Amino acid sequence: MNHPDRPGTANGDVAPPVTTAPMVPSVASFAGLELPPAVLRTLGERGVRELFPIQAATLPDSLAGRDVLGCGRTGSGKTLAFGLPLLARTAGRRAEPKQPFALILVPTRELAQQVTEALAPYAAALRLRMATVVGGMSIGRQAAALREGAEVVVATPGRLHDLIERKACRLGRVRITVLDEADQMCDMGFLPQVTEALDQVHPEGQRMLFSATLDRDVDQLVRRYLHAPVVHSVDPSAGAVTTMDHHLLLVHGPDRYAVATEIAARDGRVLLFLDTKHAVDQLTRHLRASGVDATALHSGKSQPQRTRTLAQFKSGQLGVLVATNVAARGLHVDDLDLVVNVDPPTDLKDYVHRAGRTARAGESGSVVTLVLAGQRREMSRLLTEAGIEPTVTKVRSGEAELSRITGAKAPSGTPLDGGPAAPRPKNTNAPFRGLGTSKDTSRGAGGRSRKAGEARKLAEARKAAMVRRGG
Secondary structure, three states: OOOOOOOEOOOOOEOOOOOOOOOOOOOOEHHHOOOOHHHHHHHHHOOOOEOOHHHHHHHHHHHOOOOEEEEOOOOOOHHHHHHHHHHHHHOOOOOEOOEOOEEEEOOOHHHHHHHHHHHHHHHHHOOOOEEEEOOOOOHHHHHHHHHHOOOEEEEOHHHHHHHHHOOOOOOOOOOEEEEEOHHHHHHOOOHHHHHHHHHHOOOOOEEEEEEOOOOHHHHHHHHHHOOOOEEEEOOOOHHHOOOEEEEEEEOOHHHHHHHHHHHHOOOOOEEEEOOOHHHHHHHHHHHHHOOOOEEEEOOOOOHHHHHHHHHHHHHOOOOEEEEOHHHOOOOOOOOOOEEEEOOOOOOHHHHHHHHOOOOHHHOOEEEEEEEOHHHHHHHHHHHHHOOOOOEEEEOOOOOHHHHHHHOOOOOOOOOOOOOOOOOOOOOOOOOOOOOOOOOOOOOOHHHOOHHHHHHHHHHHHHHHHHHHOOO
């Protein structure tokens, strides 16, 4: 049900609030902005010269101290759009222990680390100290960093809550607050921690909310905490990016892992998504047994493991990353031209954010979704809702068409971790349970169980005994 004073959009999302503050005209270059000379110099040194649309639209307003509601597709440059004004408006101040001046809230550890890495050069140029507080890392070290003093804190909601409970962080002096990917924080159940933080920051401070999607989950945050926000929605969703190709590959169930393995064996990097940690680990073991150098990424891995894996994938040391949706947001990899949904997403936002790992910053890329016969209708409905018209192709492993679309090729077959080579999944008509997931591995052709086989053998033995007795 829509709010009575806010119309709903065609896809059921809540339309963003209309601003009561005049927008500042967008600019054509960083030089036309009131940024500190040290920031302009660092931008030049890092080769950052052209403004992305979301930056050109929002930077004048955010530098002026206005509340901003920005919607731009993932990979559109949102981090600098909120990060540069936050740093510029904090410059020249020195925080006391445990009392930062600026707060950036993000949903995941990976996104927190990526935001910190992206802003660190500009913070250093302005002599601002940053602290990153996320789960999976030493809370004692993070408390120590806050105690030493940090003007800017980048945090996940859960760990920030823990530090506040320990009285290791106080938010009363925070005058600039950013919510990045607020919809995912709501989806992950962090809304209570987010509102707790927003209730504690300075009530007259500036708030900026940036996201690839602005839907009903974010509505109460916008209404309660943003004051007359200037609304900018300048980039299309990931599905509408003209440099991105979308493919639905119709596969036969038992052939799905063989198709995925050949795609993973391609030249160049590839990111494969599955729904669960177990499925990710299972496919990764199979790929490595087939000679494909793949690594798993999911929430069950320790933070040092996750950090190392992402660094190797970004640098090109690792060519194949198999992941859950933990990698669907905040992961920026240059020149990643192929994303594969081995498990089709059931949610439109999941598709958009998975797809958004490729075709970033104006580059081209392809999104491939493996679809079984029973999944085709639902997947087609989901893409139609997103305004995406995919190319639909029926493929089998080893076919030239699969190679044409994805660059797939046969894996070496030489196990990378020792042990026997992975068996090639048979292309039969038996019910498909996923690689290695049969509930009874002793089942043979036709689905007969071990118990049925034993009963048959017992009956044959009794018949033979009767024959011997002359019965």
